[in-house]
Amino acid sequence: MAHTIQAYTYHAAMFCAPCGATLPEIDPEGNDRTPVYSWHLSEFFYFDDHIGVIFPQCDKCGQFIGARFSIEARTWRQKKYGNTYYSLRITGQGLDLVVPMSYGHGTLTFRHRAATELGLNWGALSHDQRREMFPVTEYAVPRKRDLHQLATEAGR
Numbered sequence: 001m002a003h004t005i006q007a008y009t010y011h012a013a014m015f016c017a018p019c020g021a022t023l024p025e026i027d028p029e030g031n032d033r034t035p036v037y038s039w040h041l042s043e044f045f046y047f048d049d050h051i052g053v054i055f056p057q058c059d060k061c062g063q064f065i066g067a068r069f070s071i072e073a074r075t076w077r078q079k080k081y082g083n084t085y086y087s088l089r090i091t092g093q094g095l096d097l098v099v100p101m102s103y104g105h106g107t108l109t110f111r112h113r114a115a116t117e118l119g120l121n122w123g124a125l126s127h128d129q130r131r132e133m134f135p136v137t138e139y140a141v142p143r144k145r146d147l148h149q150l151a152t153e154a155g156r
C-alpha cells in the first residue's frame with residue numbers, strides 16, 4: 001500500500017493534502033498537524049440514513065477528500081434491437097457493490113448511477129469531482145450472462 005498522505009487534520013479541521021502541506025505543523029491554538037493516510041480515511045466518512053454517505057471536505061478549498069470509488073462497467077449490446085445494457089461493480093472505501101443489468105451506456109451514466117446507488121448528491125459534485133471520485137474502466141462483453149450478477153443470482 002502506498003504511504004501517500006491523503007489529508008491533514010488539526011483538532012477538528014480537515015484539509016486536503018495540497019492545502020494541508022502549506023499549513024504550519026502546529027496551529028495557533030497549539031494543535032499538531034496530523035497526516036491522514038489512506039487506511040485511516042474511511043474513519044472520516046459518515047453515513048446518514050437520509051443523505052447517504054457524507055465525505056469530509058477540505059476546510060480551505062472545499063474539495064471532497066479522498067473519496068474514490070472504482071467503477072468496473074460491463075456493457076452488452078443486444079444485436080437484435082440494438083439496445084445497450086450495462087452492469088457495474090463499484091469498489092472503494094471498504095465498499096463492494098454490484099449494480100445488475102440496466103439499460104443505457106456511457107461514462108456519465110455509470111458515474112451518475114454509482115453516485116445514486118451510494119446516496120450521494122450528484123448535483124452537488126463538480127465535473128472534476130465526479131471524474132476524480134469515480135474512475136471508470138469499461139469492458140464490452142459478448143454475452144448477456146457476462147454482465148455482473150448479484151451474488152444471489154449467480155448462486156442459483
Ligand SMILES: [Zn+2]
Binds near residue numbers: 015019058059061062
Ligand atoms: Zn484543499
